[in-house]
Structures are given as structure tokens and as C-alpha cells.
Amino acid sequence: MAYVEAVVRHGQIVTAARAALERGGIARTSLRTVAAEAGVPLGTLQHVFPSKEALLRAVIESVVDEMAEVLDATSPLDQGLERAIRTTLSGFWTHLVSGHSNLQIMQYELTTYALRTPGQEELARWQYERYIAVVEGWTRRAAETAGETCAIPFEQLARVIVAGIDGLILQHVCHPDESRAEQDLRVFIDTVVVLADIDS
Incomplete structure (x- = not known):
């Protein structure tokens, strides 16, 4: 996977989280769901947001x-x-x-x-x-x-x-x-x- 600056990755994940939350609500939005929405490995997301x-x-x-x-x-x-x-x-x-x-x-x-x-x-x-x-x-x-x-x-x-x-x-x-x-x-x-x- 190509290197992406932390600030860009942060914004990418937040945008994905907002989309997932607006669509499915908190109960149906897990870190795994957001990682899939953002197109990043779960480990990458957890590095940015523990x-x-x-x-x-x-x-x-x-x-x-x-x-x-x-x-x-x-x-x-x-x-x-x-x-x-x-x-x-x-x-x-x-x-x-x-x-x-x-x-x-x-x-x-x-x-x-x-x-x-x-x-x-x-x-x-x-x-x-x-x-x-x-x-x-x-x-x-x-x-x-x-x-x-x-x-x-x-x-x-x-x-x-x-x-x-x-x-x-x-x-x-x-x-x-x-x-x-x-x-x-x-x-x-x-x-x-x-x-x-x-x-x-």
C-alpha cells in the first residue's frame, strides 16, 4: 500500500466514519466497518484511532x-x-x-x-x-x-x-x-x- 501522510489518512478515515454513521448509525458502525469504508486495513485505522x-x-x-x-x-x-x-x-x-x-x-x-x-x-x-x-x-x-x-x-x-x-x-x-x-x-x-x- 502506498504511503499516505498521517493528516491525509486522518481526514480520509473521518470522512469514511461520517458516511458510515450517517448511513447506519452508531450501533452498526464498528472500526472494521469504517476501515472497509475508507479502504484501509483495520490495523492502519487502529493506529490512527486506537x-x-x-x-x-x-x-x-x-x-x-x-x-x-x-x-x-x-x-x-x-x-x-x-x-x-x-x-x-x-x-x-x-x-x-x-x-x-x-x-x-x-x-x-x-x-x-x-x-x-x-x-x-x-x-x-x-x-x-x-x-x-x-x-x-x-x-x-x-x-x-x-x-x-x-x-x-x-x-x-x-x-x-x-x-x-x-x-x-x-x-x-x-x-x-x-x-x-x-x-x-x-x-x-x-x-x-x-x-x-x-x-x-
């Missing part, structure tokens, strides 16, 4: 990084916090929720798996801490760039945004209805803007 938990953490990191990239790409930070909230949350839904139910189900499953696995509870906490940190970052930058203030702390605003989006996503994957989801997202965004009570 345990399933290490691999799942890398998958969560990958998902959070993707979310951060989408938020950064869709957030007009130079147009104020309200515009950033409206544009970014709509962009997030378009890029990562609409038509991506398996991705969202995988994320919920990773959370519940960590919470139900003794010794892995920290992974679920870390997952949500990362979500909140990412959202806090772009809301804070948008406000500060425009010289605006927010009525509540940015970390609290981020927690509310994550909680609300989580609820909308869960309803959508249980009962997909794009039209209803768009309307509900619009109402949620309006609510967040009112809550932020932005002052320039």
Missing part, C-alpha cells in the same frame, strides 16, 4: 468545524448583528439541515451515545460547548464590528440560538416539511433579534 471513542470525537470535531466554516462563509460581519443573525441562520439551515437529515440524526445520536456511555459523558458536554463557542464567536464579531451592543451576554445568546435551532431541526427530521420549517425558522430568527435588542 478506540471507537477517539474516532467519534474526531467525527464531532469534523462536524463542528464544518458548521463553523458555513457560519463564517454566510455571516456578513460588516452589516451588523441583526443582518448576521438573519443571513447566517438561514444559510446554516440551507447548507446543513435542508436535505441533510442523516447528518442531523447522526449528531443527535452521537450526543445520546456519549451521555449513555460511562466515561464518555464529557464528549457530549464538549460537543455542545463547541457549538456554543462557535455561535458566540460570530455573533460577538458581528456586533463589535458594527459598534453594536446586545441586551444579553453573547454566550447566553448563543445558548438560546443553539437550543432553538436544535428544537427546529429535531422536529424537521421527525416530520420533514420544508415550507413549515422555513416559516418556523423565520419566526425563530425574529424572536432572537427581539431578544438581542441590538443597540448601536
Whole structure:
């Protein structure tokens, strides 16, 4: 087998793990399954990820990084916090929720798996801490760039945004209805803007 740099191999395996998890869920995804998906020997995979938990953490990191990239790409930070909230949350839904139910189900499953696995509870906490940190970052930058203030702390605003989006996503994957989801997202965004009570 040709030599592949560790960073490339790491990414290759994480991509394969995400595909396997989205398709079959955690219960049906073993290290052997991921190795087959990635086209690498099981021993190679275990050298990069010695345990399933290490691999799942890398998958969560990958998902959070993707979310951060989408938020950064869709957030007009130079147009104020309200515009950033409206544009970014709509962009997030378009890029990562609409038509991506398996991705969202995988994320919920990773959370519940960590919470139900003794010794892995920290992974679920870390997952949500990362979500909140990412959202806090772009809301804070948008406000500060425009010289605006927010009525509540940015970390609290981020927690509310994550909680609300989580609820909308869960309803959508249980009962997909794009039209209803768009309307509900619009109402949620309006609510967040009112809550932020932005002052320039």
C-alpha cells in the first residue's frame, strides 16, 4: 500500500466514519466497518484511532468545524448583528439541515451515545460547548464590528440560538416539511433579534 501522510489518512478515515454513521448509525458502525469504508486495513485505522471513542470525537470535531466554516462563509460581519443573525441562520439551515437529515440524526445520536456511555459523558458536554463557542464567536464579531451592543451576554445568546435551532431541526427530521420549517425558522430568527435588542 502506498504511503499516505498521517493528516491525509486522518481526514480520509473521518470522512469514511461520517458516511458510515450517517448511513447506519452508531450501533452498526464498528472500526472494521469504517476501515472497509475508507479502504484501509483495520490495523492502519487502529493506529490512527486506537478506540471507537477517539474516532467519534474526531467525527464531532469534523462536524463542528464544518458548521463553523458555513457560519463564517454566510455571516456578513460588516452589516451588523441583526443582518448576521438573519443571513447566517438561514444559510446554516440551507447548507446543513435542508436535505441533510442523516447528518442531523447522526449528531443527535452521537450526543445520546456519549451521555449513555460511562466515561464518555464529557464528549457530549464538549460537543455542545463547541457549538456554543462557535455561535458566540460570530455573533460577538458581528456586533463589535458594527459598534453594536446586545441586551444579553453573547454566550447566553448563543445558548438560546443553539437550543432553538436544535428544537427546529429535531422536529424537521421527525416530520420533514420544508415550507413549515422555513416559516418556523423565520419566526425563530425574529424572536432572537427581539431578544438581542441590538443597540448601536
